[in-house]
Amino acid sequence: MEASSSGKCALSNGNTEIHYPGVKDINIFFDDLEAANSPSKDDDSLLHAGNLTSMSDEVSRLDAEGEIPSMPEKNRTNGLFFNDGKCRIDYILVYRKSSPHSEKREIFERNIRAEGLQMEKESSITNSDIMFVKLHAPWEVLGRYAELMNVRMPFRRKIYYLHRRYKFMSRMEKQLSRFRGWLPKKPMRLDKETIPDLEENDCYTAPFSQQRIHHFIINNKDTFFNNATRSRIVHHILQRVKYEEGKNKIGLNRLLSNCTYEAAFPLHEGGYRSKNSIKTHGAENHRHLLFECWASWGVWYKYQPLDLIRRYFGEKIGLYFAWLGWYTGMLFPAAIIGLFVFLYGMFTLDSCQVSKEICQATNVTMCPLCDKYCPYMRLSDSCVYAKVTHLFDNGATVFFAVFMAVWATVFLEFWKRRRAVIAYDWDLIDWEEEEEEIRPQFEAKYSKKERLNPISGKPEPYQAFTDKCSRLIVSASGIFFMVCYLFHIIMGVVL
Structure with missing residues (x-):
């Protein structure tokens, strides 16, 4: 979204791109952000009750002491904030002035303000009938609903113990390791200079509590709740705000379905392209980093940055791409065996007795396939089809079928192990559907x-x-x- 001096905004191909997802798209997007934020049975034992009763008082104290830095000013002018440059845009609603449902919209927006959300409206540059409603969740609202929704937040850093296997290597293994030093160093690995080491910031998490806020790691009050969590909390509020008096007159989805609002969506974290190289100037934002090290054709052979995907899109989307990458990698041995089966069919094509008999049967006439319009045909006319069939259906196909049965079992069992590792790293073990x-x-x-x-x-x-x-x-x-x-x-x- 680009803000002009006249107080208008429009869709843009610049730093911020705005899309118009439908109702189903919004539900799917926010379902993917809710994977690891459910309550845990043992989390209360991890934290000790404090004497603080107000999150605002504690944060104000830390902010006054300078322990919580604010967002740098250079990041406030990228079109992701209100016109004052202080309030971050957490959600966008789009409606038309000519819509006949203005009364419902006014009641809905009044109830939004009653929930504590801040609102700012701007009209479109290209179409004066279109209005954008920018929503921002203040710190107090985020804290209240984070506790209500049991959002898991970091409170203690993880400690990783490195197993130094090199000390226990035999002399032969040491020689092999020296020889490997001349070879290319793991080209499929991600570039550590470009991608930050997320393990340094990896923390244990627990359901957020305002009374125990001093236990949580708050390095920056503007970034303590990441953009995905902020948008999820605002979406949670919008799904429970009434627009009319009545039990079923509730939620943003109904307003989208009856065209009270044209669209509703969170914003990306800026543009995904940059004029400067990511290796020399660094990434502009998480979206730019994902594009350079994941969504670009130049890195198709590298491993996926699953931690970055999880941080930007949420746990469910991260697990999906983890499964997709694991499935694609496990297809390599199956593809190699299938290629050998195909090559075996090519080498044995001339010695196939069935294909020879079909190709040499020039005097055998076959009945037509239909009664009126189908002509008689010779058996030798199917010679090409018989040879093509032999390429895929030959003596080695039986071995390939047995191999695929074993492969399916191995794939499933190893994926369970991989999923358990990811669930532990992402703190998803205690989460239940x-x-x-x-x-x-x-x-x-x-x-x-x-x-x-x-x-x-x-x-x-x-x-x-x-x-x-x-x-x-x-x-x-x-x-x-x-x-x-x-x-x-x-x-x-x-x-």
Whole structure:
């Protein structure tokens, strides 16, 4: 987004690119940011209760003492902040002035302000009918909802013990290591000069608590909550804000579906291209770093920077690309064996008895494939197809089939080990799918009826059995009808 002197903003191909995802895209994006932020059973034992009761008081004290630096001024002029250059844009809403749903939008925006979010509006340069609503979550709002959502934040740095295997090498292994020094040094490894060492900043995490804020590592209050977490918190708020009086009149998704807002999205961290070299001037931002060391064609042969992907896109997207990279790497031995099977078919093509008989059967006439328009054909006309079939279906195919069966099992078992390592490094071991947040519409409809969860012991909205029974009857009736319909079709075909 580019801000002009007249107080207008527009879509731009410059430092900040704005996209218009749909409702499903927004849900998928923020589901991917919620992988590791659920409560853990043992996290409370990691932290000791403090005497502080206000996050604002503690942060103000640390800020006054100079222990929490602010964002440098050079990073405040890249189009990612309000016009004052201080408030970072955490979310963007887009609407048209000519939309007939202005009343809903006004109520929605008034409730947004009531939740503590700051708002700034700017009109488009290219189209005066389009308005951009920039949202910013202050520190107090981030802290309150981070505690409510059990967002896991760093509180203690990890210590890595390096295993120095070189001391225990035999003389032969030492000679081999000297010989390897003349060879190219692991070209598939990522460039350590370009990519920062994330292990130095890797920390143990625990659910955020305002009363225990002094336990957490806050080096910079502007960057303590990263951009993905900030956008996720704002998205969480927008999904639970009402736009009309009523149980179901809640959430941003409904306003997007009825065109009250044209689009809603978080911003990227600036442009992904730079005039300067990343090796000499460094990366402009995380997006630029990902483009140079991951999304560029020039680094197709290198390993993926999974920690950078996780930091920018979230845990679920990071796990997906971890699986994709592992799957692609495991395909190499299967591809090599498949190539040998293909070459074996080529070398044995002239000695294949089946292909010879088909190619030499010039006097054998085959019946036509259809009754009216298909002509008779000779068996030798299928000579080319028989040879091509032999390339892929020959004597070595049996060995390849057995190999692929073993390969599938090995791939699955080794991926489980790889996934366990990633889950430990990313602090995902205690996360469970059942601990995800309740759907906002369900929470709003049944918020007055609560009960204690027998597993977690926490209060949650409760749906009465009579309400469930009516829905189960409708679902069972539909399934029973489809089964009967399918049964009648089968009986009609058979009889």
